[in-house]
Amino acid sequence: MPTQQSILITGGAGFIGANLVRYLLEQGGYRITVFDNLSAGSKDNLQQAVADSQKKVSDTFFIEGDILDADRLTEAMRGHDRVIHLAAETQVRESIRNPRPHLEINAQGTLNVLEAARLAGVRGLLFASSNAAAGRQEPPVHEGIVPCPMSPYGAVKLYGEALCTAYYHSFGLPTAIFRFANVYGxxxxxxxxxxxxxxxxxxxxxxxxxxxxxxxxxxFIHARDVAQGLELALRQPLENDRVWGQIFQIATxxxxxxxxxxxxxxxxxxxxxxxxxxxxxxxxxxxxxVSDIAKARRVLGFEPRxxxxxxxxxxxxxxxxxxxxxxxxxxxxxx
Ligand SMILES: NC(=O)c1ccc[n+]([C@@H]2O[C@H](COP(=O)([O-])OP(=O)(O)OC[C@H]3O[C@@H](n4cnc5c(N)ncnc54)[C@H](O)[C@@H]3O)[C@@H](O)[C@H]2O)c1
CATH class of the missing domain: 3.90.25.10 (UDP-galactose 4-epimerase, domain 1)
Incomplete structure (x- = not known):
């Protein structure tokens, strides 16, 4: 790992994003750019998390932008080593009530993020998926199940996962998929x-x-443990094919x-x-x-605390x- 990694986080002003920014600042060694349209997250949220990290020099930059704006996204990504893609419409019930706008934003947005990462020469992209992509399953759910999404939200997360795998195999863009359980914090x-x-x-x-x-x-998994899982992936070298091109469940x-x-x-x-x-x-x-987290434990050294x-x-x-x-x-x- 280089002495300082440059990370761009889409949706970094939201709930998980703010917890992640705080965690990365506490760990040290990361220069962070948050790219967020503030539709759900806020600068207050982010500033609070930065302040709580108690770092005097925060190494955090903010760009107000929309993942639907492909050019701006590509421009923002240049010069970053890695990307964590959190930005999304996250309301499951809204995705059922009014699927088309939800699907359009999350599907087009994720495609834009992957394409921008490819064009900007990013060397690693982590995708925030959900246990909703796995959908209805007999627990404990593991990464090898056949997905059966029950909502448009889950379906479009699965589409995002498929695109990540395709960009890894077609273009050599190292991607890794993280299915979060129910996050609190x-x-x-x-x-x-x-x-x-x-x-x-x-x-x-x-x-x-x-x-x-x-x-x-x-x-129920605390957002700090989600951040731990993502940070462990950021540490992985490019040649580690036990991580890149893979799916991990991040749960307890x-x-x-x-x-x-x-x-x-x-x-x-x-x-x-x-x-x-x-x-x-x-x-x-x-x-x-409930999720089986054996793979994240074995490959990443993940341990919910x-x-x-x-x-x-x-x-x-x-x-x-x-x-x-x-x-x-x-x-x-x-x-
Ligand atoms: N919270 C959970 O329990 C949970 C569980 C599984 C997966 N996830 C996934 O984790 C990610 C983060 O979720 P969260 O709980 O922090 O939600 P959140 O709504 O707090 O964060 C999402 C962020 O994305 C931003 N955003 C939304 N649309 C955007 C757009 N078009 N362009 C730029 N920014 C945009 C919002 O302003 C917000 O800051 C999402 O992808 C979500 O689907 C969350």
Missing amino acids: PYSLHKTSVVNRLFGRIYEGQPLEIFGDGLQTRD GVETTIRDIAGMILRLKDRNGSSLVFRPPVAGEVRRN MKIHELLPSLWEWYRQSRERRPNPLTTAGD
Whole structure:
């Protein structure tokens, strides 16, 4: 690895992006450019993450731009060693409600990112995919399953994966695909993930809503562990074909019920007197979801370190303080 790698992160002002920028600054050795159209992320988010990294010299640059603008993207990418492609429309339900714009942005956007990376001579591209690309599966889900996406969001992630593989084999652009599980963590006020929704209910003094019996399970991974997985890939030399051209699941391998999460949140000290309320199940919802992470462990040395039951109190504190600063967060980008 050169002494300093130059990284461009599309969507770097969003939830995972801000956590990633903080992590990379803390690790040191990275000069970072964030390329984001601020449709869901914000400069505030990014600035907070940079400040929390406690680096006096941040080595972070920001370009306001859209991944649909192919020329600007190619120009921005020049001079960068590697690219991490996070920018996307991330709302699964919106992709079902109104698929065409969602598909157009994510499909065309990912094609533009790959093409720009090829033209700019980038030497490594990491693609943020999702367990939604794998879709309906018998858990634990591994990288060898036959994908069966259940939403346009999942389908277009799978298309992005296919393009990454094609660019690796057709053009020699080193690409690696990362299927994230359910990500939680700070800098996420604009998101409507399970943890944030439950936090939001407590904050507003409302009962915590559980859809169905609450025994459906998810694999919850902290954004810092996602950043760890990506950073391990950034360290890989170009000739390592156990990494480039490959898919990795980035998760914990731990199955947690929604009811457990709600119970942990209810036990938080200042929980505003909330209780649980059960609503009818959401049609088509996956019952169990947990990922096999043996490949990421073996090949990248990935090891999730953050435990949700230990972290919820400090995350709640972060959420409470952030809501005090911003009482009506945008909730345009869920998962
Ligand atoms: N959060 C999760 O649980 C999760 C799970 C699996 C996969 N992912 C994937 O990880 C990536 C990051 O997700 P996130 O949770 O941080 O979401 P996010 O919405 O917080 O971040 C996405 C960022 O992309 C930017 N963006 C959107 N459209 C753009 C465009 N056309 N041009 C430039 N920038 C654009 C947004 O402003 C935002 O900052 C996404 O690709 C998402 O699909 C997230």
